Amino acid sequence: MNTDKLATDAVTSDRIAANAVTDREIANNAVKSGKIDENAVAGRELASNAVTAEKIADNAVQEKKLTNGAVSSHKIAIGAVQRSHIAPNAVGTEALDAGAVTTAKMADNCVTDRQLAPNCVADGKIADNAIAGQKLLSGAVTTDKIAQNAVTGNELAPNSVTTCHVVAAAVTSEKLADSAVSEPKLAKDAVTTEKIKDSSVTPAKTTWT
Structure with missing residues (x-):
C-alpha cells in the first residue's frame, strides 16, 4: 500500500511501529517544544553554539559549569568583587x-624602616622632640647644625674648654674666681x-741686694 491509498x-x-519514525x-x-520529553535533549543533541544567552x-x-579562566575581567560587573571574593594575599x-593606599588604609605600626625609601622623610614628617640623642649618628651634629647661643654651661662637659677654645681677651676680671691667679699664672714682668x-x-715682700 502506498501513501496515496491512505485517507487524511x-x-x-x-498504527506506527516502535522506532518506525526516523x-x-x-x-x-515539525518537532515543537511540547513534543520533546523532559531531559530528552542531551549535550550531543545540541549543535555548536546552539545555546545562546x-x-x-x-x-x-553554576561554578562547576565554568572552565578555568572563563571569567575574564570584562565579564565582571563594576563593583561586583567584594572583600569576601578576594583570597588572602x-x-x-x-x-x-x-x-x-591612603593613610586610612594602613594599619598602625605597619610602616617600618624597610618600607621607607632613602631620603623620603622630610622635616615636615618629623614630630617635634621626636629625635632623641640615641637617634643621632656619632659626629652627626656639626657646627652648622648648632643654633646660635644654643651651647650653655650645662652642655659643656667638665674640662672640655681648653686654651685653644678661648678667644683672645675673652677672660676678663669678672670671669676670674677669687684667688684664681697664682704666681705660676703671672708672666715675667707682668706686675708693674x-x-x-x-x-x-x-x-x-722686698729683697735687698
Whole structure:
C-alpha cells in the first residue's frame, strides 16, 4: 500500500511501529517544544553554539559549569568583587592603582624602616622632640647644625674648654674666681707699679741686694 491509498489522518500513533519514525520521516520545524520529553535533549543533541544567552535561565550557570579562566575581567560587573571574593594575599603591588593606599588604609605600626625609601622623610614628617640623642649618628651634629647661643654651661662637659677654645681677651676680671691667679699664672714682668695696691709692699715682700 502506498501513501496515496491512505485517507487524511488515517495513520494514528497506535498504527506506527516502535522506532518506525526516523529523522527522514520528520519534516523541518515539525518537532515543537511540547513534543520533546523532559531531559530528552542531551549535550550531543545540541549543535555548536546552539545555546545562546536567552536560552539560559537566570542563576542557571553554576561554578562547576565554568572552565578555568572563563571569567575574564570584562565579564565582571563594576563593583561586583567584594572583600569576601578576594583570597588572602591575592592583591599584589601591580594590582594597586597609584595613590590607592591612603593613610586610612594602613594599619598602625605597619610602616617600618624597610618600607621607607632613602631620603623620603622630610622635616615636615618629623614630630617635634621626636629625635632623641640615641637617634643621632656619632659626629652627626656639626657646627652648622648648632643654633646660635644654643651651647650653655650645662652642655659643656667638665674640662672640655681648653686654651685653644678661648678667644683672645675673652677672660676678663669678672670671669676670674677669687684667688684664681697664682704666681705660676703671672708672666715675667707682668706686675708693674700700677698693678700694686698702696701699702701692699711690706718688708717681707722686698729683697735687698
